[in-house]
Amino acid sequence: MPELPEVETTRRGIEPFAQGQTIEHVIIRQAKLRWPVDKALNKKLNGQKITGITRRAKYLLLQTHVGDLMIHLGMSGSLRIVGKREAKEPVQKHDHVDICLSNGKIIRFNDPRRFGSIILNKQADKHSLLEKLGPEPLTEEFNADYLHAKAKSRKVAIKSFIMNNHIVVGVGNIYAQEALFLSGINPNRTACKVSKVRVEKLVSNIKQVLADAIKAGGTTLKDFSGADGKPGYFQQTLNVYGRSGEPCLNCCFELKQAIIGQRTTVYCSNCQR
């Protein structure tokens, strides 16, 4: 489920249940994730208070005095809140890790493909996976001057460029396609050949698309503690993602599909140049 809006929605969903709670127990059923889960996690986190729940890129960060628990959902991961005292919820397939809290709730990590990860680090922002990441897309630090300067001399496709975490974080395959469509930029265009004016449009649309998706995700939050707490992309109008062969919503040309950076990409060859 993870594009940045889904991760942020998850963060907001678990925050009210987890903020200020003490971790009583960590259960690891499957340690083989993207990186092996530390077997001593329970020992290290037992009795620790969760002092904050934040996000950096697509990592959720549970902050404690012994360090930050960095949770990445990979391609198929999700977190859900399970209430011990409420409807008994049996452990399901791929429920790999439980973080049991002092209020009786459990943060349950499920991830069929196991591309996700759970890592404890003294300071998340000092971890090698995080320290070299680009700016958050929804901050002022991510602006047209920055992106245009970075793109100078870059010969990859603009789509691959904006999906590169060292340039800007949180732009995944769906929203990269949507933002490029809204900006009228062909995803295959060489990054350094996109004019400043169009880079401005692109930055603005990346922000817009992500902000709208977070807003839409927020409408599902009230159901977060429910069985499958999955926010849906269907809440938002997607112009191109998944619509290959269908008519462009702008000009009615048939949308084309290409593989860029090993990822399926749908675009309008008429609107996007």
Added chain:
DNA sequence: ATCGGGACCTGCTTGC
């Protein structure tokens, strides 16, 4: 420094 490709996994859909 930059780039492309392979790798890590399971599950669902599609086509023969």
Added chain:
DNA sequence: TGCAAGCAGGTCCCGA
């Protein structure tokens, strides 16, 4: 109906 191929929202790492 059954089985294999193809594809999926991420991203790290390696070799060129």
